[in-house]
Amino acid sequence: MPTISVNKEELFRNLGRKYTFEEFDELGFEFGLEAEEPEEEEILQNPDLANVWKIEIPANRYDLLCIEGISRALLVFLEQKQCPRYTTVKPQKLQQMKILPATKQVRPHGVAAVLRNIKFTPDSYRSFIDLQDKLHHNLCRRRTLVAIGTHDLDTIQGPFIYDAKPPKDIKFKPLSQAKEFTAPEMMEMYSLDSHLKPYLPIIRDKPVYPVIYDRNNVVLSMPPIINGDHSKITLDTRNVFIESTATDLNKAKIVLDTLVTMFSEYCDQPFTVEPVEVTHSDGSVHLYPELPYRYEEVDVEDVNKKVGISISAENMSNLLTKMLEHVIHPCDVIEDVAIAYGYNKIVKKIPATSTIADQFPVNKLTDLLRQEVACAGFTEVLTFALCSRDDVATKMRKNIKDSNAVHIANPKTLEFQIGRTTLLPGVLKTISNNKNMPLPLKLLPFLDVMLVIIVQSEQGYYIKSCKDATYFEGRCAEIIFNNSVIGKIGVLHPEVLKEFELTNPCSCMEFSIEPFL
Structure with a gap:
C-alpha cells in the first residue's frame, strides 16, 4: 500500500489540535490508517524527520494521498466537519481542448479542468506537487497509463490542442531549463536524469511524440516526460489548467477528479471546479471533470448480519457519512459501516454453527507425494504463480495465443503479466539462479x-x-489419463535452455495430479 509523509505541525493545524503519536495512531487505526514514527537513527542522520510522520494509505483511497485528503477525511470522521459536495461551475466561456487523430499512435486520450482563483501557500503548493508524484507512481503506473500536467492558465491562451508529431518537429523550453531543445535532444539530455530517465521508454520508440500547445503554439507539455517552462505554476499562480493524457480514459478521469477535489478547497469558492470542453479524436465532445456521484443499494439487515451489529438504517446512514463513503462495491459499504461503528465495539460471538475442518483431497495427496519425492532425492521448489508472457511462450518456443493463459489487465511489472500455465519456466529460472550448485539438480x-x-x-x-x-x-x-492429456515428459530443446541461460541438458516431467483424486 502507498505511504505518504506528513509534517506533524501542518497536520495539527488542519485537524485543529495537537496529537501525541499514540493518540494519532489510535485515531488512524479506528479510521483504517497506519502511522509510523521515524527511528532515532533516522532522526540523527536527518533532524528534519523529527517533525514527520509516515502514514500508510489503503490502496483504493487515492483521495488520502495528500495531507488535504487525510485531514478532510479525519475531520468528517470525527464529525467536526461536514462532508463536502463537489460541483462544477461553468463560466461564460469554457476553456477548450481538442484531441487530434495523430494521438491514437501513442497516447489517445485526454481530459482537463480548471481550478479558478486558487490561493497557494508554500505548504499547499508542495502538497499539490507531491500528490501528482504519488498518483504518477500508483494509479498512473509510473505514467504509463496517465500523465498529469499542471499549468498557470494566465500565461497561456486556449483553445488548447493535443497532438502527436514527429520528434524533430517538437521544440520548446522544458521545465527549469534556460533554452529550447528539440524532442530528440531532450530524450538524450534526460537519459542522464535519475528522475525522468524511467519514463523515456514509454514514448522513445514511437514514430510520433504527444505534445500539447495553446492557440499561440506555446508548448504546455510533452507527456509523459516534461512540462514546458513557459506555463509552470508558482506560489503566485491563481488559475491552474490541469490536463491528463492517457492510454486509459477511465484512469485519466479518476486522476483528474482526485486532483481537483483535493485542491478545490483552496479556491475562492471552495470545492468548485471549472470544467473544460474536450473534443475527442472521434469528434465526440465531453465536459470534464465529470465528478460522478454513485448510488448503491444495500440491505440494512444484511449489513448488520455481516458486521455483527444491530443498528437502524438512520444510524447506519450517519456512520457512512462519517466515512465520506467511497463505494466500489456493496462490500465497501459494509466495511465502512464496521469502521465507523468501531471494530473494538463489535461484540465477539461464537458462531451459531459448528463445522469440522478437513483437508481438500488434492492437498492430502500432495502432502503424501512430497514425502515420497523427498525420499527419492528431489528438492521441492516454490515459485511465483505469476510470470511474464515470454516465460510461457517465446522462451518455450510457443505462441502466447495457444497458451490458454489468464492475462492480468494492468500488470505492475513485465515479470507478472499472466498466471502461469506451466511449472517449467519457474523451475528453469530456479536452476538458472543455482548453476553453482553440484549436479545433478533434481527439483x-x-x-x-x-x-x-x-x-x-x-x-x-x-x-x-x-x-x-x-x-x-x-x-x-x-x-494421458482417462483419455485426456494431463501432462508431458521429455528432454528440453537446447533453445529453451539457452533462453534460461542453462548449459546442461535437462529432462522434465510435468502433469496434473487432480485427475487421480
Missing part, C-alpha cells in the same frame, strides 16, 4: 497453474509420442 514443484479451459477426463492411463516445440523432436510424450 520438483507441487503448485497450481491457471488455465482458461480445463480438460475433461474419461478412462485409462498411458503415454503417447507427441510434438512440442519446447522439447527435442522425438523425445517428448504426452501423459
Whole structure:
C-alpha cells in the first residue's frame, strides 16, 4: 500500500489540535490508517524527520494521498466537519481542448479542468506537487497509463490542442531549463536524469511524440516526460489548467477528479471546479471533470448480519457519512459501516454453527507425494504463480495465443503479466539462479497453474509420442489419463535452455495430479 509523509505541525493545524503519536495512531487505526514514527537513527542522520510522520494509505483511497485528503477525511470522521459536495461551475466561456487523430499512435486520450482563483501557500503548493508524484507512481503506473500536467492558465491562451508529431518537429523550453531543445535532444539530455530517465521508454520508440500547445503554439507539455517552462505554476499562480493524457480514459478521469477535489478547497469558492470542453479524436465532445456521484443499494439487515451489529438504517446512514463513503462495491459499504461503528465495539460471538475442518483431497495427496519425492532425492521448489508472457511462450518456443493463459489487465511489472500455465519456466529460472550448485539438480514443484479451459477426463492411463516445440523432436510424450492429456515428459530443446541461460541438458516431467483424486 502507498505511504505518504506528513509534517506533524501542518497536520495539527488542519485537524485543529495537537496529537501525541499514540493518540494519532489510535485515531488512524479506528479510521483504517497506519502511522509510523521515524527511528532515532533516522532522526540523527536527518533532524528534519523529527517533525514527520509516515502514514500508510489503503490502496483504493487515492483521495488520502495528500495531507488535504487525510485531514478532510479525519475531520468528517470525527464529525467536526461536514462532508463536502463537489460541483462544477461553468463560466461564460469554457476553456477548450481538442484531441487530434495523430494521438491514437501513442497516447489517445485526454481530459482537463480548471481550478479558478486558487490561493497557494508554500505548504499547499508542495502538497499539490507531491500528490501528482504519488498518483504518477500508483494509479498512473509510473505514467504509463496517465500523465498529469499542471499549468498557470494566465500565461497561456486556449483553445488548447493535443497532438502527436514527429520528434524533430517538437521544440520548446522544458521545465527549469534556460533554452529550447528539440524532442530528440531532450530524450538524450534526460537519459542522464535519475528522475525522468524511467519514463523515456514509454514514448522513445514511437514514430510520433504527444505534445500539447495553446492557440499561440506555446508548448504546455510533452507527456509523459516534461512540462514546458513557459506555463509552470508558482506560489503566485491563481488559475491552474490541469490536463491528463492517457492510454486509459477511465484512469485519466479518476486522476483528474482526485486532483481537483483535493485542491478545490483552496479556491475562492471552495470545492468548485471549472470544467473544460474536450473534443475527442472521434469528434465526440465531453465536459470534464465529470465528478460522478454513485448510488448503491444495500440491505440494512444484511449489513448488520455481516458486521455483527444491530443498528437502524438512520444510524447506519450517519456512520457512512462519517466515512465520506467511497463505494466500489456493496462490500465497501459494509466495511465502512464496521469502521465507523468501531471494530473494538463489535461484540465477539461464537458462531451459531459448528463445522469440522478437513483437508481438500488434492492437498492430502500432495502432502503424501512430497514425502515420497523427498525420499527419492528431489528438492521441492516454490515459485511465483505469476510470470511474464515470454516465460510461457517465446522462451518455450510457443505462441502466447495457444497458451490458454489468464492475462492480468494492468500488470505492475513485465515479470507478472499472466498466471502461469506451466511449472517449467519457474523451475528453469530456479536452476538458472543455482548453476553453482553440484549436479545433478533434481527439483520438483507441487503448485497450481491457471488455465482458461480445463480438460475433461474419461478412462485409462498411458503415454503417447507427441510434438512440442519446447522439447527435442522425438523425445517428448504426452501423459494421458482417462483419455485426456494431463501432462508431458521429455528432454528440453537446447533453445529453451539457452533462453534460461542453462548449459546442461535437462529432462522434465510435468502433469496434473487432480485427475487421480
